[in-house]
Amino acid sequence: MNGTPKLRAAVIGTGGIAEQRHLPALRSAADRIQVVAAVDVDPERLARFRDTHRVPRGYRSTAEMLAAEEPDLVHVCTPPFAHVDAVVHSLRAGAWVLVEKPACLSLAEHDRISEAERDGGPYASVVCQHRFGSAGRHAARLLAEGQLGRPLVADCRTTWFRDHAYYQVPWRGRWHTEGGGPTVGHGIHQMDLLLELLGDWAEIHAVTARLDRDVDTEDVSMATVRFASGALASVVNSVLCPREESYLRIDCTDATVELTHLYGYGNADWRYTPAPHVTDPDRIRRWRTPPAQVRSSHTAQLDLLLEAMDTGRRPPASGDSARRTLELVTALYESAFTGRTVGRHELTPDDPFYHHLHGNTPGWVPSGTEEGSTA
Template sequence: MTLSRPLRAAIVGTGGIAEVCHIPALRAEAHRVELVAAVDVDPRRLADFQARTGVRHGYTTVEEMLARRRPDLVHVCTPPAAHVDAVVASLAAGAWVLVEKPPCRSLAEFDRIEAAERPGGPYASVVYQHRFGSGARHAAELIRRGELGRPLVALCQTTWFRGPEYFDVPWRGRWSTEGGGPTLGHGIHQMDLLLALLGEWTEVSAMAGRLERAVETEDVSVASVRFASGALASVVNSVLSPDEVSRLRIDLTEATVEVTHLYGHRNADWRYTPAPSVVDAARPLAWASPSADVPSSHGAQLTLVLDAMERGERPPVSGDQGRETLELITALYRSALTGAVVRRDQLDPADPFYHRLHGDIPGWAPSGED
């Protein structure tokens, strides 16, 4: 895409994530992209958003915005049930897309998104910002080069707290509107970072529970994941944990690498511990933090999306790369709700979990419930 002018961007959905995360990211790239429009089905909420952010043009439908403003880039920040239609309509209109997590409610919906993309663009990139902080990219490169040895075992923890009032919002906690519980809506970030560091997974065994919140979905899940490398990982997702933390730890043959944070990390949040054999041999360590300290953020990812747009290339975490985390989550739900070990090659259109994360199991009740 040859740029003779700043790119035109639009935001669809004017809730908190749009204002807190997407607006600052766009402002940081104001020399390359201009926010020209916002869309929300609620006219009052839309007007308030425009007054606070200075966005000139407001619309209550995606279709009118696309026809009137013809944006180059659309940020989709709606509740999950509205993602796929907004993304597909934007791609059909020739706009690239940055879509909030979860990108959609099922692999079937994700495949609708992929089918709407075209070679050379437009493409849809999923907001998985944690893999784009400098600390994460540094760790991924060290692991890829074998600097830390062979991956053996990992712990992936998203233990957050969301009180009962959080689920008073009508679309939350329901299969039809949110798509899933904390496995899909919260733990997705750390699981994506896990995949960015360890690569392809092969099988999952999981359990889920609805232990405390009055929701249709789970409020906790745990899983064991095997990777193609042979490494094993334990994954925990919760919205019942007063001591909130996001943590990822990977033990390799020559070091442990760990990041502990909550909603975003910087270089200082990463810690490397050499194995005794490395220390005893007085080997030089090539694990120093990168010189730049780029926090994991929407801004870090937006920069890469804009770079890809300028080159006419597929952006990070789109296509197969954007799909892989949703595949892992689908397998986790399938295992938790059926009690079976799930392999990656089982997730095809003949599987009901390909279409809905609860697999159409009537009246699903987690283990331990009547």
């Protein structure tokens, strides 16, 4: 952009997600953004990252970097337990934020982030990249406009595979560092897309289990969700599935819409099946013709965040929009711990699950765990 100074960006946390997802997104916007600094507590990892990606300066702490660089945009890519402080400090320093999921480990922490935002920016946007592929946005419009009829039944599955070695990383699979298991760490992507398509949820009944992995949390969860519209959804999150798949299906009165992918989708991954009574070929063709392809990705989300920065408006996947997904995750855990159906309206500050996803439940052992194990 001729004559316009580039935005100054910094990356906090220089592990795999920063290298594999955030740096490519930042490079795609190189005409607008200059990556000026990186932060990591591991000096060797920080040095490798800077050398590989030609990042001019490195810091061992967020506070030091913010004071020296005054960035416009900060990408937070640390393990989940370190997110909230990095996000809050960046916002208070005047930087907009793109933070990896989960943005934080509780609704209480999410509300700390909201309190640090200011009208007109800066804001913090949570990585929810599956909302932003062209085909996903097309499906959301069709559903919002009633073009597929009334949503009735949905099936949302994140059936992935993470072996025992994956959990040798000390912070994974631990309540106090990751926040939870595949529900919050993996399935949150597909559940977020489900909410983007079907809107507000009302109540949830869930079970969780620790069947095979050496973790403190669950390695599988299953839930039934009732939406405000009356639609019902079945949700499965698992890291025990050798044949990996992400699957979403919504049956409406006039059509079924399906998405099958793994870690990201394109237009061709979506399918529309008309009900027998729907015979208008032009109507069906409109369903099956999304806009020019934009794959679901960090790049797609970053583009929308930059648009919001230009206009000083709240970006997608921030504030209440991001909180809604964390509310669903929180209620899923609360239902699994307590054995009862949990309504969205119950998630208030006097609820222990508002403060911790495990509700500080003492001595809890997930169903399916061998007797004598501890949580």
